[in-house]
Amino acid sequence: MVHAVKAPSDVGLARRIAMVAYTEYASDPRVRREAETLVAEGHRVEAIVLRPRSGPSAAELDGVHLHEVPLSARRGGGMRYLYQYAVFFLLSSLLLFRLYRRVRFNLIYIHSLPDFQVFCALPFKCMRIPVLLDLHEPMPEIVVARLRRPTGSAWFRISAAIERLSCLFADHVIVANDGIRDAVVSRRVSPSRVTTVYNVYEVGPRPVSPEEVRRRLGLPEGRLLVHAGGVSPERDLATLVEAVALLPGHDDIHLVIAGEGAPEYIEALRGLAHHLGLGDRIRFVPKMQLELARALVALSEIGIVTLESNPLTQLAWPTRLVELVALRKPLVVPQLPLLASVLRDAARYYPPGDPQGLARALQEVLTNKHEWESKAEEAARVCQEFDGKRARTTLLEILHRVDNPTIPSSAPAM
Structure with a gap:
């Protein structure tokens, strides 16, 4: 989706944003929409993502600079997912550090799953660079659902602990719906740290007949x-x-x-x-x-x-x-x-x-x-x-809030 780029609005000066997501960028509507929203506001976005199995993508898509790690997602059991998450964490961390030498990021935006991906921003957090975490799904629930384990299992408790630590590490947490927000808050994360941005639908510029x-x-x-x-x-x-x-x-x-x-x-x-x-x-x-x-x-x-x-x-x-x-x-x-x-x-x-x-x-x-x-x-x-205009406004308010952490959160959900 092509957006006209304009000068940064009242959310502050133009940012240099590193976005990290374990996904194929071109086919992930949530990651694309949020990246393109930021580009349309005049910010620079460097996205670190998976390489599609069909081969490397173009270096830029609708204003977003793409950096694909040499890893393609493969379906499999729990150990397969854990292996791929770990490899992506290592490769994306190295690439993020290397990119920082060229593009001095002033915001790190991490998409989950996995929640622990947010810790690739640890060196930058130490430099007081704000970190956003976007939870597309609740990790404890997805782990027990995929592994067919009860919610009282050790798998659930460990995943919930990782989720909570990840949310506390981030300066602010975005979630994809109010159900996820309620689950995260129930695990002792302050409601003021969590904002809902629902998935929205936007028609592309090239409709197919x-x-x-x-x-x-x-x-x-x-x-x-x-x-x-x-x-x-x-x-x-x-x-x-x-x-x-x-x-x-x-x-x-x-x-x-x-x-x-x-x-x-x-x-x-x-x-x-x-x-x-x-x-x-x-x-x-x-x-x-x-x-x-x-x-x-x-x-x-x-x-x-x-x-x-x-x-x-x-x-x-x-x-x-x-x-x-x-x-x-x-x-x-x-x-x-x-x-x-x-x-x-x-x-x-x-x-x-x-x-x-x-x-x-x-x-x-x-x-x-x-x-x-x-x-x-x-x-x-x-x-x-859940329309696109409201999602955009909420996202930009979150950026303003990480610049000014004393600003109280608006309504917890859109």
Whole structure:
């Protein structure tokens, strides 16, 4: 997304910002939006990120200077993730120090996961350079969810201790939703140190036409149901496949599952689809550029979000949900605490892990499209507080606050 760069506003003089994120920059909407927001305000942003498996990116993207460490993320078990996090921590720390010799940073902005990535800024913290920590997800909950451990386990306690130390080390903490904020505050982090900046949806400057999407991805004509995002058991996509097979009178509907996942899980979904007679009505497409993924989602008849119920998803506010709301898609989502508390009556809920319940929800929305399209407008009104303008204002207020730590925090959430 290209932004006009202007002189720094009342948040202070132009900053030289180092942003560190264990992610592929081009396909991470939250990291990109925040980096581009800062560039648009006249600040310089140097982003240290993962190298995509497709190969090195351009040195600059929409005004953000990219520095990719020679490491690509690979899915795997807990030890695989820990190894990759540790390698990225070491490589990014070295690169950050080397860049500092050329670009004298006056703000370090760290994205999590992992939370301990914030400690790559330790030498700069000793030089009184402010450090921001952005928690995309709550690390204790994600650890026990992925490892299938109870919340009272040693894994949870250790992760919670690391999270708390990371938050106390940072000058200020940004979180992606109020559920994460409540969890962090419950672990003895002062509410004044934590601000919510929800994920938002912004249309890019180069929209992809529906015809081009179908052509480029080889999609059939007719109605589509689309999942675009991570492809993992946590997304409960087996329930979605079974639910589509149970839909009566909708044989013209094709299911598209787009995104990156473990090959064995994708093969299991493919096998399930063939077993249920959906082999010719389901398409798997790989991870794609952000603009193409958004155009694909726009083709979906319904805004579907599927998640299993675990400690992490209890606090989830998926980025793709914001995109679906912005596209005015009637919503079908799992009955989970944070989703229900925000969306209230603006969505059709189903019990997580229940194919029959999801099929009934899909059938109701497909049959009563007009009624649920009005609910989509209601969802858009509910989510107005998560718009891009407010997110930008909150982010810039946080920058001003780390310059002036005596300024009290505004409302804890957007």
